[in-house]
Amino acid sequence: MAVLAALALAGALTGYGASEPVRAGPVTEATTADPPRTAAEMAAESGQQVLIPEKTTESSQTFANADGSFTLNQSTVPVRTKKDGAWVHLDATLERGGDGIIRPRATSIDMAFSGGGTGPLVTVVDDGAQLALSWPGTLPTPTVEGDRITYPNVYPDVDLLVTASTVSFTQVLVVKTPTAARLPQLRTLELPISAPGLTLRRSVGGGIDAVDKVGHAVFTSPKPTMWDSRGSGKVEPQEADRTEAPFEGDSVAAMPVEVTQATVTLTPSIALRDDPKTRYPLHIDPPFSGYRSGQAMINQHYPDTVTWNWTDTEGVGYQEFEPWSRKRLFFQFHVGHIAGAVIHGAKFSAYETWAGSCTPTEVQAWKTARFDATTTWNNGSGSSMWLERQSSVTAALGRNECTPNGGWLTFPVTDAVSERVGQQSNYVYLGLRAGDESNQFAWKRFKPEAQLSIIYNHPPSITKRSMAKPAAGCETTLSEFAVTGATNPLPAIEMSDQDAGQSLTAEFELWHVETNKRVWLASSAAQRVTGDFVPDRAFSNITPGHVYGWRARADDGMNASPWTSFCYFLVDTTKPGIPNIEFVTKPPYRSGSPITVRFTANSFDVVGYKYSISTDEVGNEILHGTSPTMTFTPQTFGYVSIRARSVDRAGHTSAEMALETILLDETGASGRWMIEEGSGTILADSSGRNRPLNTTAGVSWAHGNKWYVEKPDWAVVLNGSAGTAPSTALDIVDTSKNFSVATHVRVGSKSARQTAVSEDRPGRSSFTLGVWQQQNLDSDDSRKVIWAFTVVKPDGTEAVAKSPALPYRPQDWVHISGRYSENTRAISICVDTHCYPEIKIGTTPSDGNLPFRIGRGIEAGAASHYWLGLIDDVHLFPGFIAPATVGMLANGGNPL
Numbered sequence: 001m002a003v004l005a006a007l008a009l010a011g012a013l014t015g016y017g018a019s020e021p022v023r024a025g026p027v028t029e030a031t032t033a034d035p036p037r038t039a040a041e042m043a044a045e046s047g048q049q050v051l052i053p054e055k056t057t058e059s060s061q062t063f064a065n066a067d068g069s070f071t072l073n074q075s076t077v078p079v080r081t082k083k084d085g086a087w088v089h090l091d092a093t094l095e096r097g098g099d100g101i102i103r104p105r106a107t108s109i110d111m112a113f114s115g116g117g118t119g120p121l122v123t124v125v126d127d128g129a130q131l132a133l134s135w136p137g138t139l140p141t142p143t144v145e146g147d148r149i150t151y152p153n154v155y156p157d158v159d160l161l162v163t164a165s166t167v168s169f170t171q172v173l174v175v176k177t178p179t180a181a182r183l184p185q186l187r188t189l190e191l192p193i194s195a196p197g198l199t200l201r202r203s204v205g206g207g208i209d210a211v212d213k214v215g216h217a218v219f220t221s222p223k224p225t226m227w228d229s230r231g232s233g234k235v236e237p238q239e240a241d242r243t244e245a246p247f248e249g250d251s252v253a254a255m256p257v258e259v260t261q262a263t264v265t266l267t268p269s270i271a272l273r274d275d276p277k278t279r280y281p282l283h284i285d286p287p288f289s290g291y292r293s294g295q296a297m298i299n300q301h302y303p304d305t306v307t308w309n310w311t312d313t314e315g316v317g318y319q320e321f322e323p324w325s326r327k328r329l330f331f332q333f334h335v336g337h338i339a340g341a342v343i344h345g346a347k348f349s350a351y352e353t354w355a356g357s358c359t360p361t362e363v364q365a366w367k368t369a370r371f372d373a374t375t376t377w378n379n380g381s382g383s384s385m386w387l388e389r390q391s392s393v394t395a396a397l398g399r400n401e402c403t404p405n406g407g408w409l410t411f412p413v414t415d416a417v418s419e420r421v422g423q424q425s426n427y428v429y430l431g432l433r434a435g436d437e438s439n440q441f442a443w444k445r446f447k448p449e450a451q452l453s454i455i456y457n458h459p460p461s462i463t464k465r466s467m468a469k470p471a472a473g474c475e476t477t478l479s480e481f482a483v484t485g486a487t488n489p490l491p492a493i494e495m496s497d498q499d500a501g502q503s504l505t506a507e508f509e510l511w512h513v514e515t516n517k518r519v520w521l522a523s524s525a526a527q528r529v530t531g532d533f534v535p536d537r538a539f540s541n542i543t544p545g546h547v548y549g550w551r552a553r554a555d556d557g558m559n560a561s562p563w564t565s566f567c568y569f570l571v572d573t574t575k576p577g578i579p580n581i582e583f584v585t586k587p588p589y590r591s592g593s594p595i596t597v598r599f600t601a602n603s604f605d606v607v608g609y610k611y612s613i614s615t616d617e618v619g620n621e622i623l624h625g626t627s628p629t630m631t632f633t634p635q636t637f638g639y640v641s642i643r644a645r646s647v648d649r650a651g652h653t654s655a656e657m658a659l660e661t662i663l664l665d666e667t668g669a670s671g672r673w674m675i676e677e678g679s680g681t682i683l684a685d686s687s688g689r690n691r692p693l694n695t696t697a698g699v700s701w702a703h704g705n706k707w708y709v710e711k712p713d714w715a716v717v718l719n720g721s722a723g724t725a726p727s728t729a730l731d732i733v734d735t736s737k738n739f740s741v742a743t744h745v746r747v748g749s750k751s752a753r754q755t756a757v758s759e760d761r762p763g764r765s766s767f768t769l770g771v772w773q774q775q776n777l778d779s780d781d782s783r784k785v786i787w788a789f790t791v792v793k794p795d796g797t798e799a800v801a802k803s804p805a806l807p808y809r810p811q812d813w814v815h816i817s818g819r820y821s822e823n824t825r826a827i828s829i830c831v832d833t834h835c836y837p838e839i840k841i842g843t844t845p846s847d848g849n850l851p852f853r854i855g856r857g858i859e860a861g862a863a864s865h866y867w868l869g870l871i872d873d874v875h876l877f878p879g880f881i882a883p884a885t886v887g888m889l890a891n892g893g894n895p896l
Contacts, residue, residue, distance in 0.1 A: 038501025038528075039064035056080075056087060058108050068558040069344050069457045070499055076295060076331055076450045077167050078108035090166035092147040102144055104164045111169055113149055113162060116141035120194075122162070122169060129218045131210055133264075134192040135160070155185050161243050165311065172243050175282040181273045189286060190265045195219070200259045205306045205373030208259050222308040222373060224266050224286055227252040230279040235319045235443060237354040237398060237406075243283060245312035249321055251278065254305065294332030294427070295448055296375050301325045303377040311448055313353045316363060317434030319443040328381065328433040330371045333452045335417065336426035340498075341456040342559045346417035348430050349410045349451040352395065356443035358402035362435025363444055364392040365411035367419070370429055385431075390416050392435060398445070408451075417454055428452075458498040459561045460529075460554035462506075467569070468492035468534055470651060474567035478513070481547050481568035483605065483649030488538040489569070495554045497529055502556045506533040511566065513547040544571045572650035577602035579609055579646040581660040584629060589640070589664050591879045596631045599623065601646050603654075610653060611644040614884040618645050618657065639663050639888055670733040670876040671852065675704070678714040683725055683854075691729045693854065698723025704872040705744055705813035713872070716854070720750055720868025724855030726760070733876055735759060735766045735791060735820065736847040740881040741874075742817040742830075742889050743769065743854075747785065747808070748868035749777055755857035755865040756816070757874055759848035764798065765857040766848025767791045769818040769829075770867065772802050783808050789818030789829040791845035799841040801827045813872075815890035820845060821880050833887040852876065 043050040043064040049071065055062035058078035063071045080087045083106060091105040100115035109126040116139050120132040135154065142151045142162075151160040154173075157180035163170045173189075175181045193200065198210040198218055206223035229242060231249025246252050253269035268284055297307040297314045301324060307314075315327045331348070348365050355361070367388045371380060379385075390413045398406035413430060420428040430452075434442045465474040467482070469490040475482045493506055503526040510520035519542075522535035533554075542548060549566030584596040599609040606626060610618040613632055623630055634640050641661045645653040672687040678701055683693040698721065704713035716725065733739050745756050756770040772788035784805040790798045801818070808814070817830040826838035854874060856866045875889060 040068065040070075040499070040501040041503070044068065064501070065455070068502060068556060069455050072338060072454045072456060074333060074452050074454075076333070076448060079166075079449075081106055081108050092164045092166045094144050094147055094149060094164055096144060102142070102149060104147070104166075106166075107164070108167045111164060113164075113169075114139050114142075114151075116151075121171075124169075124219070126218070129198060129210075129212070130194075130196060131198070131219050132194045134194075136190055136192065155183055156180055158183070158186070163244060168311065170244060170311065171286055173284040173286070174243060175280065175284060177280055178273075181268075181280075181282055186268055186284070188265055188267050189284070190263050191286060192262065193259075193264050194262070200261055200264075202257065202259060203373060205308055206254070206257065207308070207373065208257060208264065220309075223306060224255045224257055225252055226255055226268055226272060226282065226284045228272060228275075228278045228280065228282050230277060232321060234321050235315070235354075235356065237313070237445065238400065240313070245310070245314075246283070248315065248319055248325055249323060251275065252302065252305070255284075295450075296330040296371050296373075296380075297327055298330075298375060298377040298380050299325050299327050300377045300381070306373060306376055308373040308375075309448075313445040313447055315443060315445050316432050317356070317361075317443045318437050318440055319356065320440045326437055328386075328431060329446060330368060330375065330380075331430045331432075331450045332371070333428050333430070334426060335421050335428050335454070336424075338421055338454065338456050338458070339424040339426075341421055341458045343414055343418040343421055343454060343456050344558075345455040346412070346414045347410050347453045348390075348413045349408045349453070350432060351406060351408050351447040351449060352397040352444050353406040353447055354398040354443075354445035355396040355403070356439075357441040358396050358399055359441060360394045360396045361439065361442035361444075362392050362394045363409065363442075364433055364435055365390045365413055366431040366433060367413070367416035368429045368431040370427070386433070388416070390430075394435075413452075417452075421456070457556065457558040459559035460495050460497040460502075460504050460556050461561055462493050462552060462554050462564055463496050464494040465552065465564060465567055466492050467567075468532060469538070472569070475569070476565050476567060478547065478568055481570055483570050483572050483651075485572055485650035485652050487542060487544065487571055487573065488540060489571075490534055490538040491550050491552070491567070492532040492534045493552050493554070493564075494531075495529055495533060497554075497556060499556070501528070503528060504533070505555050505557075506535070506552050507555065507560075508535045508550060508552045509563075510539050510541070511549045511551075513549055513568070519548075542571050544573045546570065570649075572605065572648065572652070574648075575652045576606050576646040576648040576654050578654050578656040579606070579644050579658050581642050581644055581658050583660065583662065587662070589634075589662050591634050591664050591877075594631050594633045595640075595662075596629055597642055598627060598629045599644055599646075600627045603646060603648060605648045605650075606646045607649050608647045609644050610647060611642060614639075614641050614882055615643070618643055622647050634664060634882075639884065641884070670739075670878050671727075671874075672876075673854075673874040675716055675872050675874070676714055677701075678712065683716070689729075689732070691727050691732055691852075693725040693727050693852075695725040696723060699725060699855070702870055704870070705746070715744075715746075715870040715872035717870050718855045718867040720748060720754070720866050722866065724853055724863075724866070726851040726853035728851070730851060731759075731847070731849045732852050733759065733878055734847050736822075736844050738820065738822045738878065738880045739767075740817060740819045740877040740879065741767065741769050741789075742815065742877075742881070742886070743874045744813050744815050744872040745770075745867075746811065746813050746870040747771055747774070749783075749810070750774065750868040751777055753788075753865045754867045754869075755855075756867050756871055757852070757854050757876075758857040759852045760850030760858055761792065761846070761848035762850070763796060763861050764792050764859055765790075766846060767818065767820075768857045768865070769816060770857075770865070772800070773805075774808075775805055783810075785814075787814075787816050787829055787831050789816075789827055791820060791827055791841065792848075793841060793843055794846050799827060799839065799845070801829045801836065801839040803829055803831050803836055806831060813870075817881065817886050817889065819880050830883070830886045830890075832890045833883075835883050835886060 039050040039052045047066045049063040060074040102113040121135045123132040142149045147164045149162040154160045157176040159174045203209045207221045209217040210219040227246035227250045231247035253272040255266045258265045318326045391411045393409045397403045506524040524533040554561040580600040582598045608622040608624040612618045681695045685691040698719040700717045704715035754771040755768045758765040758768040768790045772786040775784040785808040787803040828838045
């Protein structure tokens with residue numbers, strides 16, 4: 001084809017076209033009316049091919065087949081385009097618009113041609129990229145016929161012909177006389193060009209590329225040529241047009257081309273112009289001929305000439321007319337998007353338009369090596385290029401006297417396509433050549449629109465393996481086999497499939513490792529690729545203590561994946577022994593100081609431990625390792641208990657629980673007043689801090705709650721109006737930080753608020769612990785008490801943590817504790833062994849700086865809330881005591 005063609009989009013030249021000659025049988029189009037039904041399912045149900053609309057492109061269509069496979073039909077050139085959201089067939093018929101511009105009806109790229117004047121000769125737009133080519137002068141008003149525009153006498157005896165195709169356009173100057181060939185305007189041709197956002201450059205083959213910012217060729221053109229009219233046309237079809245491409249026998253000459261961002265300059269061949277054998281008209285084909293589809297022709301008569309992306313019919317074989325030629329054709333098809341598929345069949349189709357005689361002759365399809373715009377006869381006709389013959393067809397189509405109009409020849413090429421797809425290649429390269437390249441009657445011509453139909457299927461793949469019940473991973477080496485306690489575990493796999501909508505199944509096998517025998521086989525239910533695939537039953541025939549391996553494969557009804565490697569496991573039904581607990585940190589143990597503990601096993605297969613700190617049962621979290629350590633920092637006072645159970649590889653925990661208890665040292669405690677004197681005015685501090693309390697009038701002695709049987713227990717009695725016992729030391733606890741206070745009390749009959757223990761501070765006690773209110777005092781046997789713990793905030797107000805109104809019987813002893821947490825800025829009260837929810841105070845309490853005391857508090861700067869009743873065993877901690885310590889204190893234990 002003689003061309004000044006629009007550079008086709010690089011995406012279009014790798015087109016995938018649909019192909020009528022290779023599709024057979026009825027076809028249904030999948031819709032989105034019923035989303036759960038896929039094209040693959042519709043095909044299986046109907047027994048017909050179902051078009052997958054979302055996979056349709058300008059040059060390809062994909063169909064789901066009834067047997068579960070898929071068919072990809074593609075063409076070397078686009079065959080459809082989208083208009084108003086719908087696919088329409090291409091139509092290059094030209095029409096003049098109301099603006100005078102000439103446009104084709106439906107083409108793969110937008111093209112607009114000049115209606116005469118000084119505007120661009122042609123403007124092409126594709127995917128947002130634009131290129132405009134102009135004529136160096138004013139164009140005459142053209143005539144339009146079908147797909148051709150004629151601009152007459154652009155120079156004397158020189159016409160400019162433009163022909164539109166469905167994918168591009170061609171341009172040729174028809175020089176009618178030798179005089180016209182010598183016009184100064186034809187010594188060199190300089191054509192204005194514009195390509196915003198693109199870079200124009202010469203291509204490897206001597207043509208021109210327009211590339212984007214990342215170097216991708218958006219528009220392209222082969223090297224320009226010119227030819228005369230000396231060929232007789234005896235080997236061309238009757239409808240052949242010399243203005244589109246040279247006839248066999250025409251003399252052809254390449255033209256050098258130069259390009260800038262604004263101009264394209266080419267120089268016609270003086271040798272061809274001045275050759276006495278040259279016959280007119282002479283045809284000058286400016287640059288940008290062809291679209292980038294991936295086709296090439298090589299001709300032995302012109303062994304160094306490149307014919308890339310030819311756009312008219314081209315020859316295959318040998319012909320001996322004026323002068324002789326021997327030609328072969330190449331075609332490139334994109335297969336990268338089905339990489340890794342199993343190819344069930346592939347057919348290559350080429351349209352024969354002309355035959356050297358009515359006697360059928362052989363034409364062969366070959367698998368070739370990669371070709372490009374530099375491929376010539378010299379570098380592209382040997383065995384390194386023509387790799388393997390695929391198939392052949394014997395035919396004679398296109399001669400009016402025997403088989404007019406021509407027809408499709410179809411060649412099986414399954415081996416070539418399978419190899420390239422299996423190699424994950426982007427393209428498959430095919431070639432056509434005559435069976436007898438010395439027989440002129442074997443000469444044939446073919447259209448550039450070749451087609452390839454591929455029946456394929458991607459086998460599903462397994463992406464993840466695990467044990468579903470109980471949950472575990474997959475161990476693929478015998479040295480690292482998994483261990484489970486379940487005698488009938490259930491495996492699971494996850495799968496993927498590149499071919500959407502197919503129902504998949506999985507097959508599972510279980511093998512005994514020692515005997516290397518399969519002992520179990522099952523399959524999953526069919527489902528689409530969602531969730532886990534599990535067999536229809538759990539493993540069986542398992543003997544505990546032996547190693548087994550399971551594997552799986554996926555199947556989509558057409559192809560199965562390979563078997564996976566084995567996942568190894570052992571069933572263990574025995575429980576591990578009780579662990580050992582060793583305190584790595586040696587005493588003394590102190591609140592606020594880190595303590596490290598090590599766990600060790602009494603069983604060979606222990607892999608971790610569950611443990612707890614001062615709670616009755618271990619938690620679910622596992623500390624992994626055969627002898628791991630754990631470090632914690634107690635923030636409490638008193639006893640700390642560590643409990644642990646060992647965990648083996650099967651997930652079993654030991655039947656027995658190990659227990660070790662330590663006592664935190666008193667160091668750092670603020671005071672401990674056990675009130676054991678029984679007489680006198682001094683209450684000794686047994687914490688070692690030497691912070692005694694001195695009783696005042698209104699304080700006497702009585703027996704305590706008697707939890708020591710070997711000697712009497714004592715308590716102080718306060719009269720509710722004057723009795724108290726302050727410390728001689730000042731500010732013995734920082735109440736702006738973690739602290740706790742606890743005591744045993746027996747309350748007398750007094751409805752007003754009472755304070756058992758407190759710390760003095762100007763204006764209001766920094767904290768108080770005691771009774772907030774008593775109810776039902778008229779009953780000797782039943783009353784209710786609300787217990788309270790308070791701290792003072794920086795604004796002088798109290799924050800109060802209260803218990804509910806709890807039943808109280810006269811003469812009962814009750815243990816009460818108050819706690820402040822610096823971390824949560826919250827206070828809480830505990831009554832006996834129960835601690836009530838924390839109360840957020842939203843700020844840091846104010847610290848008291850005066851004596852600690854029992855028996856009363858301070859409010860509004862005055863002594864208040866005197867205690868009526870008995871007080872015993874007072875503890876003050878510079879830390880937050882845990883519930884376990886509260887319980888121990890309540891039950892008479894000694895945390896210090």
